[in-house]
Amino acid sequence: EAEVLTAAVLQQPQPSAAMSVASALAAEAEARAKESYARSIEVAARSREIKARSTAEMMKMHVELRKFKLKEKQIEEDARVRVAEAEAEVAKVKAHAKAQELMVRLKMRLLQRQEAEKTEEKERERERERLRIERE
DSSP, X not given: OXXXXXXXXXXXXXXXXXXXXXXXXXHHHHHHHHHHHHHHHHHHHHHHHHHHHHHHHXXXXXXXXXXXXXXXXXXXXXXXXXXXXXXXXXXHHHHHHHHHHHHHHHHHHHHHXXXXXXXXXXXXXXXXHHHHHHHO
């Protein structure tokens, strides 16, 4: 029995060696845990970086869209101004044409009146001449 016990003790690792192995395994597990934690922090940081880039791109696109909308509004406003200017020019031309038409009518009336006056004057002159001839 003593030989069996001696053999069993010899087969068992020594307590300080077992503690060293356990300590090494614990240290390795702790190192792995720290490495895993560091990787998760790194992944989270990359995720935040990607999210920040994505947000920055979205903001950039939003700014570009606003610029485009402002340019579009400016173009529309410029077009409205040009249309209003063209309409004003058309109204000006129409008014000028109407004024010209009225001037022509007035001139025609004046010429007709002058012609009528000349005709009346000639008639009076003839009548005077006729009366003078009758008197003589």
